[in-house]
Amino acid sequence: xxxxxxxxxxxxxxxxxxxxxxxxxxxxxxxxxxxxxxxxxxxxxxxxxxxxxxxxxxxxxxxxxxxxxxxxxxxxxxxxxxxxxxxxxxxxxxxxxxxxxxxxxxxxxxxxxxxxxxxxxxxxxxxxxxxxxxxxxxxxxxxxxxxxxxxxxxxxxxxxxxxxxxxxxxxxxxxxxxxxxxxx
Amino acid sequence: xxxxxxxxxxxxxxxxxxxxxxxxxxxxxxxxxxxxxxxxxxxxxxxxxxxxxxxxxxxxxxxxxxxxxxxxxxxxxxxxxxxxxxxxxxxxxxxxxxxxxxxxxxxxxxxxxxxxxxxxxxxxxxxxxxxxxxxxxxxxxxxxxxxxxxxxxxxxxxxxxxxxxxxxx
Numbered sequence: 001x002x003x004x005x006x007x008x009x010x011x012x013x014x015x016x017x018x019x020x021x022x023x024x025x026x027x028x029x030x031x032x033x034x035x036x037x038x039x040x041x042x043x044x045x046x047x048x049x050x051x052x053x054x055x056x057x058x059x060x061x062x063x064x065x066x067x068x069x070x071x072x073x074x075x076x077x078x079x080x081x082x083x084x085x086x087x088x089x090x091x092x093x094x095x096x097x098x099x100x101x102x103x104x105x106x107x108x109x110x111x112x113x114x115x116x117x118x119x120x121x122x123x124x125x126x127x128x129x130x131x132x133x134x135x136x137x138x139x140x141x142x143x144x145x146x147x148x149x150x151x152x153x154x155x156x157x158x159x160x161x162x163x164x165x166x167x168x169x170x171x172x173x174x175x176x177x178x179x180x181x182x183x184x
Numbered sequence: 185x186x187x188x189x190x191x192x193x194x195x196x197x198x199x200x201x202x203x204x205x206x207x208x209x210x211x212x213x214x215x216x217x218x219x220x221x222x223x224x225x226x227x228x229x230x231x232x233x234x235x236x237x238x239x240x241x242x243x244x245x246x247x248x249x250x251x252x253x254x255x256x257x258x259x260x261x262x263x264x265x266x267x268x269x270x271x272x273x274x275x276x277x278x279x280x281x282x283x284x285x286x287x288x289x290x291x292x293x294x295x296x297x298x299x300x301x302x303x304x305x306x307x308x309x310x311x312x313x314x315x316x317x318x319x320x321x322x323x324x325x326x327x328x329x330x331x332x333x334x335x336x337x338x339x340x341x342x343x344x345x346x347x348x349x350x351x352x353x
Contacts, residue, residue: 024235026222032205032222032235033205033220033222033235051237054349055207055347055349057237059237068218068237070207070209070218070237070347072207072334072347073207073208073209073218073345073347074345075209075218075345077218124258127236127241127242127257147241147257148241148257148258148259149233149241149244149255149257151233151235151241180209180211182209182211182216182218
């Protein structure tokens with residue numbers, strides 16, 4: 001089932017690169033926000049999500065901190081990675097098996113040719129009410145996140161490369177000059 | 185996608201209703217938040233939703249005839265008569281929602297105007313009102329005339345930056 005696929009995915013995929021597309025649907029299922037880009041991760045806790053459409057934004061986990069840089073806003077927000085795990089799918093995906101530490105897993109059958117699992121947070125302070133993950137074999141294809149406002153974020157991964165060689169520089173982030181830095 | 189307005193295109197007239205999609209960052213002293221903004225503005229009602237970069241809700245502010253409510257991610261709902269005191273109490277920064285609905289459209293809010301500067305196309309480049317300074321940039325062509333793509337609002341120790349990705353009715 002999907003839970004076995006998740007565990008195999010975490011075990012077999014020490015690092016990965018994939019293209020992703022992301023859409024946020026509101027309560028009425030209307031798309032509110034669409035974005036796309038490339039993500040890489042290396043367990044534990046290092047990742048870089050680069051959004052190139054429709055605007056330039058980068059989310060980096062350097063193993064200790066989560067950095068979010070918005071180019072147009074000329075702003076970087078930073079917070080300890082530990083705090084971000086419950087609220088950042090990027091951090092969850094790159095964890096050792098944080099998903100099982102923070103969420104209770106349940107099989108959710110198959111749909112659209114994928115095997116699905118549902119993850120419900122064990123504690124209240126996560127930003128998501130529910131996460132669903134869809135697998136084809138041991139490959140993660142889709143992550144759906146529902147928040148307390150009824151928004152649903154659907155992230156689709158394509159061309160997932162397992163265990164590519166990744167430049168460690170990808171997982172370091174230094175705020176560009178002249179940018180607002182908010183947070184610790 | 186957003187196209188730069190031809191030289192001399194006047195800015196759009198005041199819209200009684202708009203739907204603004206963009207990204208916002210607000211800071212006041214140590215408090216602050218940022219994320220994407222979805223703002224439905226109607227004459228007697230507003231709904232603003234702030235999402236974090238990965239799409240999960242951070243806060244929703246709803247203004248109606250009987251006051252304003254603010255719902256945060258942990259589901260707590262707080263109410264007040266107007267946005268300034270409510271956002272001050274909950275988010276630690278006072279958001280001037282009523283004048284903001286004018287300022288984001290590069291229009292002065294009702295009331296005295298301390299400064300108004302126009303750019304060479306006759307559009308408002310900066311204005312000062314009620315102790316706030318608002319500056320505009322990244323203008324884009326829109327059906328009713330040019331609209332700003334970047335708005336900064338500074339005053340009373342608060343700094344707000346707004347990048348507009350889309351204007352709609």
